[in-house]
Amino acid sequence: MTQHIVVDPITRLEGHGKIDIILNDDGAVDRAYFQVPELRGFERFAQGRPAEDMPQITPRICGVCPTAHHMAATKALDELYHLDPPPAAKKVREMMYDIFTIEDHALHFYFLAGPDFVVGPKAPKAERNILGVLGKVGKEIGLEVIGVRKRLRDLMTLVMGKTIHPVFGLPGGISKPIAKENQAKFIAAADLAVEFGKFSLKLFHDVVLKNQQYVDFIVSDAYTHKTYYMGMVDDNNKVNFYDGKLRVVDPNGNEFARFSGREYLAHIAEHVEPWSYIKFPYLKAVGWRGFEEGNDSGVFAVAPLARLNAADGMATPLAQEAYEEYFKTLGGKPVHYTLATSWARLVELLYAAERVRELANDPEIVSPDVRILPKEKPTEGVGVVEAPRGTLFHHYRTDDKGIITMANLIVATQNNAARIAMSVDKAAKGLISKGKVDDGILNMIEMAFRAYDPCHGCATHALPGQMPLVVRVYDSNHNLLQEVCREKA
Amino acid sequence: MFGDDAVGLLAVHKVSEMAQDKADFVETGLHGVALLDLFIGYDKAIIVDAVKTGRFPPGTIVEIDPEELVPVGNPSPHYTGVPELIQLASELNVDFPKEFRIIAMEVDNISEMSGELTDAVSKGMNRLVARVVKYLD
Numbered sequence: 001m002t003q004h005i006v007v008d009p010i011t012r013l014e015g016h017g018k019i020d021i022i023l024n025d026d027g028a029v030d031r032a033y034f035q036v037p038e039l040r041g042f043e044r045f046a047q048g049r050p051a052e053d054m055p056q057i058t059p060r061i062c063g064v065c066p067t068a069h070h071m072a073a074t075k076a077l078d079e080l081y082h083l084d085p086p087p088a089a090k091k092v093r094e095m096m097y098d099i100f101t102i103e104d105h106a107l108h109f110y111f112l113a114g115p116d117f118v119v120g121p122k123a124p125k126a127e128r129n130i131l132g133v134l135g136k137v138g139k140e141i142g143l144e145v146i147g148v149r150k151r152l153r154d155l156m157t158l159v160m161g162k163t164i165h166p167v168f169g170l171p172g173g174i175s176k177p178i179a180k181e182n183q184a185k186f187i188a189a190a191d192l193a194v195e196f197g198k199f200s201l202k203l204f205h206d207v208v209l210k211n212q213q214y215v216d217f218i219v220s221d222a223y224t225h226k227t228y229y230m231g232m233v234d235d236n237n238k239v240n241f242y243d244g245k246l247r248v249v250d251p252n253g254n255e256f257a258r259f260s261g262r263e264y265l266a267h268i269a270e271h272v273e274p275w276s277y278i279k280f281p282y283l284k285a286v287g288w289r290g291f292e293e294g295n296d297s298g299v300f301a302v303a304p305l306a307r308l309n310a311a312d313g314m315a316t317p318l319a320q321e322a323y324e325e326y327f328k329t330l331g332g333k334p335v336h337y338t339l340a341t342s343w344a345r346l347v348e349l350l351y352a353a354e355r356v357r358e359l360a361n362d363p364e365i366v367s368p369d370v371r372i373l374p375k376e377k378p379t380e381g382v383g384v385v386e387a388p389r390g391t392l393f394h395h396y397r398t399d400d401k402g403i404i405t406m407a408n409l410i411v412a413t414q415n416n417a418a419r420i421a422m423s424v425d426k427a428a429k430g431l432i433s434k435g436k437v438d439d440g441i442l443n444m445i446e447m448a449f450r451a452y453d454p455c456h457g458c459a460t461h462a463l464p465g466q467m468p469l470v471v472r473v474y475d476s477n478h479n480l481l482q483e484v485c486r487e488k489a
Numbered sequence: 490m491f492g493d494d495a496v497g498l499l500a501v502h503k504v505s506e507m508a509q510d511k512a513d514f515v516e517t518g519l520h521g522v523a524l525l526d527l528f529i530g531y532d533k534a535i536i537v538d539a540v541k542t543g544r545f546p547p548g549t550i551v552e553i554d555p556e557e558l559v560p561v562g563n564p565s566p567h568y569t570g571v572p573e574l575i576q577l578a579s580e581l582n583v584d585f586p587k588e589f590r591i592i593a594m595e596v597d598n599i600s601e602m603s604g605e606l607t608d609a610v611s612k613g614m615n616r617l618v619a620r621v622v623k624y625l626d
Binding site: 041045129130131134139142143146149150153162164165 | 498516517525526573576577580581582583603604
C-alpha cells in the first residue's frame with residue numbers, strides 16, 4: 001500500500017541537478033522528481049532596462065549557448081521596432097548562427113553525450129568521457145574536433161566580437177557587413193565543416209549503429225516517450241535554426257499546429273507543480289493531463305529529436321540523405337527514442353555545415369546593405385530561434401522610449417522540462433526495485449537527461465571536481481534512505 | 490547578470506587595467522571543455538572565478554592548485570572542469586600551460602538574476618584583484 005505523500009513547500013526541490021526518488025512500501029519507485037533549474041528573476045532584472053541592451057546582456061544567461069540568446073533577443077528587437085531587415089543581413093545572421101550550431105553540436109557529441117555511445121553505456125565510468133572516446137577512435141580525432149571548433153569560433157569572434165559582449169545583431173540588421181576579403185575564410189571553413197559532419201556521421205555509423213548492443217539500448221523502452229514534438233521549419237517545412245514557423249506534430253507524426261513565434265502564447269501555456277519552482281510548458285489545445293505520454297497529453301519536446309520529427313526533411317542534400325537513413329533505420333517517423341537525439345544532432349550538424357557553405361558562397365553575403373534604422377515607436381516583440389537544445393523564446397514589451405516593461409523568456413530546456421521529468425521517472429522505475437539503488441543506477445538515470453543536455457544545466461559553482469548531481473531516495477514516509485552522488489575518480 | 494557570478498569578470502577587468510603588459514586577458518562565459526583552445530600556446534594561466542562551496546564565508550579568497558583536484562570519473566552535462574581539461578590536454582599533447590592557478594572567491598548569490606554583487610563579495614573585490622596582480626608580478 002502506498003502512503004500518499006503531500007510534498008509540502010519545505011521539501012520542494014531547488015537549485016541544480018537534484019533527483020528525488022520516492023519509494024512505495026514494496027521498495028519500488030512510486031515517483032521520481034527531477035528539477036530542471038529555472039532562471040529566477042529574469043523579468044525583474046530586465047524591467048527598466050533599454051530593450052536594445054538585451055542582445056548584449058542575455059548572452060550571459062548561458063555560457064554554452066550565448067549566441068542563441070543574442071539572436072533571439074535581436075529578432076525580438078526587429079519586431080519591437082516593426083522592422084524587416086535587409087536580405088543580406090538575414091543571410092549573415094543565419095550563417096553566423098549556423099556556425100555556432102555546428103561548433104556547439106560538435107562539442108556536445110564528442111565531449112558530452114557522445115561518449116555514452118562511442119564508449120558504450122556499460123563501460124566503466126572512468127572511460128565514459130572524451131578520453132574514452134579518443135581511446136576508441138584515436139587521438140587525432142580529438143585534435144580535429146578541437147581544431148574545427150576553434151576555426152569556427154575564430155570566425156564568430158571576427159564577425160561578432162566576444163561572446164560575452166557580442167556586437168553584431170541590431171534591430172533591423174547587423175552592425176557591419178562581412179568584408180569581401182574574408183569571404184574565402186568562410187568558404188574554406190564551411191568546406192571543412194561539411195567534411196567533419198560527414199565524418200562524424202560515419203563514426204556514429206561504424207561505432208554505434210554496427211553494435212547491436214548499443215542499438216538495443218537506444219530503442220529500449222526505458223528511454224522511449226511518445227509525446228508531441230515542436231521545431232522551427234522554413235516555408236517548405238524543412239528544419240531551420242534561424243527563422244521560420246513553429247511546427248508541432250502529434251505522437252503519430254501528423255501536423256498538429258503551425259504558428260509564428262509571436263503567437264506562442266496562444267499555443268503554449270505553463271503548468272505549475274507543487275514540488276517544483278519551475279513551470280512546465282504544455283500545448284494549450286491539448287491540455288495538461290499530468291506527466292503522461294500520448295495524444296491526450298499536452299506534453300511536448302524540443303531539440304534535435306523533436307526538430308527532425310516536426311519537419312518533412314532537411315533543406316540540403318547530404319543532410320537529407322542522412323535524415324532519410326535515420327528514419328529508415330529507426331522504424332519511420334516519428335522517432336520516440338530519447339537516446340536517438342545524439343544521432344539527430346549529427347544530422348543537424350551536417351545540415352548546418354552545408355547551409356553555411358551555401359550562404360558563404362552567396363554573393364549577397366558580402367553586400368554592404370545590412371541595416372535599416374528604426375522609424376516607428378517600439379511596442380512589443382517576440383524573437384524565436386532554435387537553440388541547439390531546442391526552441392528559445394524572448395518576448396519584450398516596452399514603453400515608447402524602448403524601456404522594458406515586461407520580459408519573458410522560455411529557454412529550450414524549459415520546453416523539455418516535462419519530458420525530462422518523465423524520462424527520469426521512467427528510468428528510475430525501470431531500474432530500481434526492492435529499494436536497491438546503486439551507483440550504476442545514477443548513470444542510467446543521468447543518461448536519460450544527458451541526451452537533452454539541459455541548458456543552464458547542472459554545472460554549478462561547486463569547487464572544480466565536484467559533481468552537482470545528487471540522487472536522494474526516500475521511503476513512503478519521506479524519510480531519507482540513501483543519497484547517491486558522484487564520487488571522485 | 491547572475492549577481493556574484495560576475496566577480497571573476499569584474500576582477501579580471503580591473504587587473505587588466507593595472508597590469509596591462511603582464512599578460513593576455515580573456516573574458517569568457519564559456520566553461521568546461523569549451524575553454525580548452527583558449528589556453529593553447531601559453532606557459533602559465535590563471536583562472537579567476539566565483540565558487541560556491543558553502544564552506545567559507547562569502548568574500549573569502551579561495552586559491553586552488555589544480556594538481557590537488559582529482560578528475561571526476563564521468564562528468565554530467567556541460568561539466569568538465571579544470572582537471573579534465575588538463576588531463577585532456579596532456580592526452581592530446583597540445584601546447585598547454587605548465588603552470589595553472591585558480592583564484593576564486595566564495596560567493597553568495599549566483600542563482601537569482603541581478604546586476605549587482607552582494608555586499609560581502611563587493612567588499613572582497615580589492616583583495617581578489619590584489620591576489621591576482623601579486624601572481625602576475
